[in-house]
Amino acid sequence: MRWASAILFAALAAAQTRQVALTFDDAPRGGDSPSGRQLTATLTLTQELIRQLDQIPATIFANPGQARELSEEGVDQILRLWHDSGFTLGNHTFSHADLNKIPLAEYQAEILRAEPALRRGRGGAPSRYFRHTFLRTGSNGEIRDALTAFLTEHKLIAAPVTMDGSDWLFARVYATWARATADPAGFRRRYLDYLDQQISYAEQAALALFQRPIAHILLLHVNQLNADSMPDLLALLARRGYSVIALEQALRDAAYQSRDDYAGPEGLSWLRRWAYTRSIPLPPEPVEPADILSAYRKQR
Numbered sequence: 004m005r006w007a008s009a010i011l012f013a014a015l016a017a018a019q020t021r022q023v024a025l026t027f028d029d030a031p032r033g034g035d036s037p038s039g040r041q042l043t044a045t046l047t048l049t050q051e052l053i054r055q056l057d058q059i060p061a062t063i064f065a066n067p068g069q070a071r072e073l074s075e076e077g078v079d080q081i082l083r084l085w086h087d088s089g090f091t092l093g094n095h096t097f098s099h100a101d102l103n104k105i106p107l108a109e110y111q112a113e114i115l116r117a118e119p120a121l122r123r124g125r126g127g128a129p130s131r132y133f134r135h136t137f138l139r140t141g142s143n144g145e146i147r148d149a150l151t152a153f154l155t156e157h158k159l160i161a162a163p164v165t166m167d168g169s170d171w172l173f174a175r176v177y178a179t180w181a182r183a184t185a186d187p188a189g190f191r192r193r194y195l196d197y198l199d200q201q202i203s204y205a206e207q208a209a210l211a212l213f214q215r216p217i218a219h220i221l222l223l224h225v226n227q228l229n230a231d232s233m234p235d236l237l238a239l240l241a242r243r244g245y246s247v248i249a250l251e252q253a254l255r256d257a258a259y260q261s262r263d264d265y266a267g268p269e270g271l272s273w274l275r276r277w278a279y280t281r282s283i284p285l286p287p288e289p290v291e292p293a294d295i296l297s298a299y300r301k302q303r
């Protein structure tokens with residue numbers, strides 16, 4: 004029995020040391036319906052997420068110029084609200100520019116153009132973190148290396164992603180389909196089931212690459228689905244033994260010093276980039292449920 008309980012305690016201790024940092028992209032946003040673009044809806048969604056994330060560290064990657072329906076004052080109000088509630092604000096370009104579609108110089112200008120609003124949001128401090136839009140880091144080696152050098156020059160740390168539950172896709176469908184079928188709770192369970200599968204996948208991929216659990220970085224977005232799912236999402240992470248840590252702390256994991264030689268158009272998870280670099284085969288990632296994927300495609 005002693006052995007059994009020693010093993011059990013060791014397993015519990017290992018489970019409890021699992022760590023994940025939460026990142027929310029595309030702020031300020033107010034939801035996926037047309038009315039969600041207005042300031043009131045944006046404020047409400049922001050406040051809901053902030054309330055749910057009470058005392059939980061998270062990094063919010065913002066595009067100050069994406070929400071065209073909001074005035075500059077409106078954007079400032081939302082960014083200040085995140086910052087004043089204790090969250091870290093990161094740069095996600097001014098208007099969610101796509102590096103695969105515009106010249107590098109324009110993309111770099113987009114990064115710089117986001118800074119004045121972000122600095123106002125933080126009471127003057129510059130950004131420390133940058134998140135590549137669509138996780139696209141450069142369609143060839145030349146662009147990728149030039150952007151990396153640009154980020155270093157501007158003291159911006161790129162924030163990788165190792166866990167991704169396609170919440171943006173589920174959220175788009177949630178706005179209409181789940182309400183039409185009058186079962187939003189059932190839809191949210193399916194979203195979290197898929198996230199659960201992606202967490203398992205990320206854990207297995209990390210073990211294949213590093214032979215140990217790593218501190219993960221979860222990609223989420225500011226959307227109504229996450230606001231409505233947050234208590235259950237946090238419970239899911241806790242059930243799987245995760246404590247939520249700050250991005251800064253996650254990045255101290257040596258895994259994030261790994262070489263990344265991937266240069267191409269795809270917006271890959273960093274686990275896949277490291278696997279590519281070291282020629283380690285990973286199984287394909289879990290795919291989203293077919294009916295939700297097709298509902299998403301019909302909406303586009």
Ligand SMILES: [Zn+2]
Pocket residue numbers: 028029095099136137
């Ligand atoms: Zn984004």
